[in-house]
Amino acid sequence: MKTNPVIETLLNHRSIRKFKDQALTEDQIELLVKSAQAASTSSFTQSYSIIGVDDPEIKKQLRTIAYNSSYVEHNGFFFVFVADQYRNKKIGQKYNEDTSALDTTQRLIVALGDASFAAQNMAVAAESMGLGICYIGSIQNDINRTAEILQLPDDVYPIFGLAVGYPDQEPEKKPRLPFDVIYHKNHYNPEPSEDALKAYDEEVGKYYRTRTGGTREETWTGQIAQGLENPYRKALKPFLEKQHLGLR
Amino acid sequence: MKTNPVIETLLNHRSIRKFKDQALTEDQIELLVKSAQAASTSSFTQSYSIIGVDDPEIKKQLRTIAYNSSYVEHNGFFFVFVADQYRNKKIGQKYNEDTSALDTTQRLIVALGDASFAAQNMAVAAESMGLGICYIGSIQNDINRTAEILQLPDDVYPIFGLAVGYPDQEPEKKPRLPFDVIYHKNHYNPEPSEDALKAYDEEVGKYYRTRTGGTREETWTGQIAQGLENPYRKALKPFLEKQHLGLR
Structure with a gap:
């Protein structure tokens, strides 16, 4: 298949969990x-x-929430993406609008999407600049x-x-689900x-063995099933x- | 600021709402x-x-849900992104797990994020291939x-x-909020x-005037305020x- 530099960047993604001690420049942050x-x-x-976030104290505090992961504190720069109805609510209030339409499931889903599209663009931009990234969903732990x-x-x-920074x-690249498992035709x-799925379990098993020098034996389906045991972030x-978000 | 072909692709984004009558190839679909x-x-x-989705009948049906937008039916190809806990639930059941942990707000937010990251990668890939895209949130209308x-x-x-296809x-590129409005430092x-915001309203006003030959007079904040009047997709x-998604 014919690729190009953009698609090469996308296909080459892997999350980075250890960064060099080199801060991003203001120019880099702005471009991101x-x-x-x-x-x-x-x-x-x-x-x-x-x-x-570049305040070391704030980074340290966020790290304690996020499984104490060192790369939340030590990176080139740390961004947080928030779904934001506050700004638009303030604007509505200025126009003397009833703003209760913001407090709907529809608006929550839209805001989560907007933030995620923006974040993924930033992730791609960062990787194109030779930087590495890691999403930190665990800031939701508390x-x-x-x-x-x-x-x-x-x-x-x-x-x-x-988390963004110099890797x-x-x-290794983490293998993704087989095409025909993620992709459906018309229905x-x-x-x-x-x-x-069995072939994928073997592929994932090999990935973990290689990565851990043989100490970690896991399948993808086994991991998924195990993850169901513990509802968290209640x-x-x-x-x-x-927060008045998405109740109706 | 120093950009590169990937960042140029990102910055050059505009949604396309009219496509040529040329279908994507299987190779293109697979790469996307x-x-x-x-x-x-x-x-x-x-x-x-x-x-x-390439079945013309299904495209036509989706079009009737999505404001009857012609580009939902007429495009090079149409993808639908779904948050999916079904696959992982089936896997959990095979392992005899209680799968109720899937039915949590945490899992819904994760699934919405996963789908959105994937979709945005596809959007970027498509644009790098000379294709245009438009997100169709209005498939949620019904x-x-x-x-x-x-x-x-x-x-x-x-x-x-x-919707993906040849533009x-x-x-014109739609102007985005000023940097300092979307971006916050540490808090x-x-x-x-x-x-x-006032300067942005003027910029958006100019964008609509140019685009409509002077017939559409709008500001961004005015648009936002007006949008609050009508809760929809109830x-x-x-x-x-x-669907057992995200109740607790």
Whole structure:
């Protein structure tokens, strides 16, 4: 298949969890944010914000929430993407509008999408600049504390962080599900091929063995099944309620 | 600022709403899906699926849901991205797991993110191939009917379509919010600059005047305020409940 430098960048993605001690420049940060902003936004609402964190104290606090992962503190720069209805609510209030339409499931889904499109654009831009990235969904582990640290008002939801920096490791590419398992033709296919999943389990098993020098024995389906044992981040729903996001 | 071909592609984005009558090839479709799959996925759960629609009848049906937009029917190819807990639930059941952990807000947010990262990768890949794209959130306008058309089982949520094809128009780039309005330093700034928003309103006003030959007079803040008047897609929350997604 004919690729190009952009697609090569996309296909070459791997998450980076160890960064060199080199900060991003203001120019790099600006280019990353502008790349993020260029993504599509539902109905032009731009329902998200980006918080750039370089204060070492704040990074350290976020790290304690995010499984104490060192790369949340030690990186070139740390971004947080938030679903943001606060800005648009303030604008509506200026026009003397009833803003209760913001507090709907529809708007929450739109805001989560807007923030995610922007973040993925930033991830791609970063990798094209020779930087590495890692999404940090675990800032939601104590979402109330994260909101407090970042001084988030009502109507704002911190979805994930994005650690960016110069890679100090070269991890293998993590294999993805077989094409025919993720891709459906015209209708949803409720019966993915058993053989395809089995082959994928073997591929993932090999990936973990190589990565850990043979100490980690895992299959993808086994991992998925195990992950179902523990519902977590139970504070998310009450947090959404508290923030007036998506209740109806 | 120093850019590169990848960042040029990102910054050059504009949505395309008129496509030439030229279908994508199987090779192009495969490359787009593989590009999508290369995106990050939360905890490796790959909680999404992609439905590729080329059946003209299905496209036509989706068009009637999506404001009757012609480009939903007439394009090079049409993808639908769905948040997908069904596949992982089936896997859990095979391992005899209690799968109720899937039915949480945490998992819904993860699945929406996974699908959006993948979709944005596909959008970027498409544009790098000289194709144009438009997200179609309005397949949610009658979400029950969309689910029926695509034969979605429980635990699956259709978030948006992505129309892809050869552009048959050259729209202007839509201006984005000023940097300092979308970007916050270390803490959320609840008071975006009035001057910045005013300048942006003028820029957006000019964009609409140019685009419509002077017939459309709009500001961005005016548009936002007006959008608050009408809560819509009220079926989304009951649909999520029916699908066992994100209730707790």
